[in-house]
Amino acid sequence: MSTETILILGGSFAGISAAHFAFKHVLPQLPKKEGVTYNVTLVNPSKDLWWRLAAPRESVSKQLMPSDKTFYPIEPAFTYAFPKFKFVQGSATHVDPAGQTVSVETVSEEQQLIPYAALVIATGFTTPSPLFTQTTDRKALEKVHVAFQEGLKSAKTIVIGGGGPVGVETAGEVAEILNGRPGFMASAPKNPKARVTLVCGDKKLLPLLRPAIGQTAEQFLKRLGCDVMYNNRIVGSTKMGEEEGAKTKVELSNGEFIEADIYIDATGSRPNTGFLPKEWLDTRNRLACNPKTLRVEHESAGPRVYTVGDVGSYTRGGLIDLADAVPVAMTNLKNDLLAHLTGEAHKGDRHYTANLKEQQICPIGTQKGVGAFGGFRVPSQMVWMIKGRDYMIGQLAAGTLRGDQYKKDAKWTPVQHVGKAGLSSG
Ligand SMILES: Cc1cc2nc3c(=O)[nH]c(=O)nc-3n(C[C@H](O)[C@H](O)[C@H](O)COP(=O)(O)OP(=O)(O)OC[C@H]3O[C@@H](n4cnc5c(N)ncnc54)[C@H](O)[C@@H]3O)c2cc1C
Incomplete structure (x- = not known):
C-alpha cells in the first residue's frame, strides 16, 4: 500500500482554499490504482483559521469584535474528506526537494518528516506588529x-x-x-x-x-x-x-x-519563507514562481512545487487575487501529477492573469469608509455595508472555511505545457 500526498504548508486563506480545491477537483481525477491512496495533508501552527481582516477592530475592542467571531477550527471543515484529509499542527522547518520531504516541528515539539508527491507553499506573511x-x-x-x-x-x-x-x-x-x-x-x-x-x-x-x-x-x-x-x-x-x-x-x-x-x-509585511532555500526567493524574500502557472521553477526545487497566497511573488496580495490563483495552481498541480502517475501526455497548463484594477475597501471606524471596486469608487455607506459593519465575517467566514467558492470550477482554455528546464514535465 502506498500513499501519494499533496502537502500544503500554511492553513490560512490560501492553504484552506487549496485543500478544498484538491478534494473537489484534483483527487477525484487521479488514476485509481490498486494499493495506491491519495491524501491531502495541511500543516499550520494553529488549529484555527483566524479572520485576520478584522484585526484592526479586534485589536482595540473585544466587545466590538469578540474572538469567537474571528477564530474558526480548521479540521471540522474537512470532515467530508476524512480520512483522506490530515491536519498537522506545526510549522515546516525545512524542505528537501531531492527526497521530496518536508520537516515539520509539531506543536508538541516532535519532528515529523512528511513525504510529498506535490507541494503547495501557502505560508503567507508576518507583520511587524x-x-x-x-x-x-x-x-x-x-x-x-x-x-x-x-x-x-x-x-x-x-x-x-x-x-x-x-x-x-x-x-x-x-x-x-x-x-x-x-x-x-x-x-x-x-x-x-x-x-x-x-x-x-x-x-x-x-x-x-x-x-x-x-x-x-x-x-x-x-x-x-x-x-x-x-x-x-x-x-x-x-x-x-x-x-x-x-x-x-x-x-x-x-x-x-x-x-x-x-x-x-503597520509598515508592510515579511513573507514567511525563512524555512525555504534562499535561491527560491525573489529580491523581496517572497517565493519566486512562474507568474502564469504559479509553479516554483528554480531548478533545485524539483518537480511539482507550487505557491498560492501572499507568500508568492506573483501577487500584490489579498483575497480576491487568491480566488483567481487557487484554481490555476491546483489545476497545474493536477495535470502535472496526472502526467507523472500515468506517463501519458500532459493535458496543458492553466494560466493566471493578475487583476490590477483599482480595488480595495477600507473601513475607517465603525461608521465610515473609503474604497474602490473594479475601478469604480465605492461610497462610504456601501463600504460600511460590505466591510465596515463586521469586516465581512457574516458574509464570508463560514463559506471561506467550507471552500464554497471552489465547489464548481470555471471553464478555462489549456495552454501548451512547457516543462521546467532539465526536469520531466510530469
Ligand atoms: C490587518 C489586515 C487586514 C487585512 N484586510 C484585508 C482585506 O480586507 N481584504 C483582503 O483581501 N485582504 C486583506 N488583508 C490581507 C489578507 O489578510 C491576506 O491577503 C491573506 O491573509 C493571505 O492569506 P494567506 O493564506 O496567503 O497567508 P496568511 O493569512 O499570512 O496565512 C499563512 C498561514 O501560514 C502559516 N505558516 C507560516 N509559516 C508556516 C510554516 N513554516 N509552516 C506551516 N505554516 C506556516 C501561518 O501561521 C498562517 O496560518 C489584510 C491583512 C491584514 C494584516
Missing part, C-alpha cells in the same frame, strides 16, 4: 490583544506607522475607541481623549487607490481625532523603559521624535 499576525495558537493571540487593550485605556499619544490599508483601518479604530463616535455632521471630536497620529511615508494614503480617495480617508480620520503626517517615514522606535506601559520613542525621517504611549508598526 504582533497585533496582525497569528504565530501560534488562538490563546496566544488573544493575550496580545488583551494586553494592547489594557494599554489603550490610559494612552494619550498613539502613533501608527504606515499609510496602507492596515495603518488606515487601525488608525480609524484606535481613534474612535479613544475619542468616541463624532456627531453626524462633525468634522472633529469635541473632547478628544488622545492624540492619534498616522505617519505616512508617501504623499498620499492608500497607495492602491486614486489620490481623491486617500484625501477622503484623511477627512474621515480627522473626524475621529487622528492626524495624518505625510512624506515622513518611521526610521526607528525604541522602548524608553523596561516597565509595563513604558513609552516608545518614535524617530521620523524628518529628524523629529514623538514620545508615544503606544506605537503600532
Whole structure:
C-alpha cells in the first residue's frame, strides 16, 4: 500500500482554499490504482483559521469584535474528506526537494518528516506588529490583544506607522475607541481623549487607490481625532523603559521624535519563507514562481512545487487575487501529477492573469469608509455595508472555511505545457 500526498504548508486563506480545491477537483481525477491512496495533508501552527481582516477592530475592542467571531477550527471543515484529509499542527522547518520531504516541528515539539508527491507553499506573511499576525495558537493571540487593550485605556499619544490599508483601518479604530463616535455632521471630536497620529511615508494614503480617495480617508480620520503626517517615514522606535506601559520613542525621517504611549508598526509585511532555500526567493524574500502557472521553477526545487497566497511573488496580495490563483495552481498541480502517475501526455497548463484594477475597501471606524471596486469608487455607506459593519465575517467566514467558492470550477482554455528546464514535465 502506498500513499501519494499533496502537502500544503500554511492553513490560512490560501492553504484552506487549496485543500478544498484538491478534494473537489484534483483527487477525484487521479488514476485509481490498486494499493495506491491519495491524501491531502495541511500543516499550520494553529488549529484555527483566524479572520485576520478584522484585526484592526479586534485589536482595540473585544466587545466590538469578540474572538469567537474571528477564530474558526480548521479540521471540522474537512470532515467530508476524512480520512483522506490530515491536519498537522506545526510549522515546516525545512524542505528537501531531492527526497521530496518536508520537516515539520509539531506543536508538541516532535519532528515529523512528511513525504510529498506535490507541494503547495501557502505560508503567507508576518507583520511587524504582533497585533496582525497569528504565530501560534488562538490563546496566544488573544493575550496580545488583551494586553494592547489594557494599554489603550490610559494612552494619550498613539502613533501608527504606515499609510496602507492596515495603518488606515487601525488608525480609524484606535481613534474612535479613544475619542468616541463624532456627531453626524462633525468634522472633529469635541473632547478628544488622545492624540492619534498616522505617519505616512508617501504623499498620499492608500497607495492602491486614486489620490481623491486617500484625501477622503484623511477627512474621515480627522473626524475621529487622528492626524495624518505625510512624506515622513518611521526610521526607528525604541522602548524608553523596561516597565509595563513604558513609552516608545518614535524617530521620523524628518529628524523629529514623538514620545508615544503606544506605537503600532503597520509598515508592510515579511513573507514567511525563512524555512525555504534562499535561491527560491525573489529580491523581496517572497517565493519566486512562474507568474502564469504559479509553479516554483528554480531548478533545485524539483518537480511539482507550487505557491498560492501572499507568500508568492506573483501577487500584490489579498483575497480576491487568491480566488483567481487557487484554481490555476491546483489545476497545474493536477495535470502535472496526472502526467507523472500515468506517463501519458500532459493535458496543458492553466494560466493566471493578475487583476490590477483599482480595488480595495477600507473601513475607517465603525461608521465610515473609503474604497474602490473594479475601478469604480465605492461610497462610504456601501463600504460600511460590505466591510465596515463586521469586516465581512457574516458574509464570508463560514463559506471561506467550507471552500464554497471552489465547489464548481470555471471553464478555462489549456495552454501548451512547457516543462521546467532539465526536469520531466510530469
Ligand atoms: C490587518 C489586515 C487586514 C487585512 N484586510 C484585508 C482585506 O480586507 N481584504 C483582503 O483581501 N485582504 C486583506 N488583508 C490581507 C489578507 O489578510 C491576506 O491577503 C491573506 O491573509 C493571505 O492569506 P494567506 O493564506 O496567503 O497567508 P496568511 O493569512 O499570512 O496565512 C499563512 C498561514 O501560514 C502559516 N505558516 C507560516 N509559516 C508556516 C510554516 N513554516 N509552516 C506551516 N505554516 C506556516 C501561518 O501561521 C498562517 O496560518 C489584510 C491583512 C491584514 C494584516
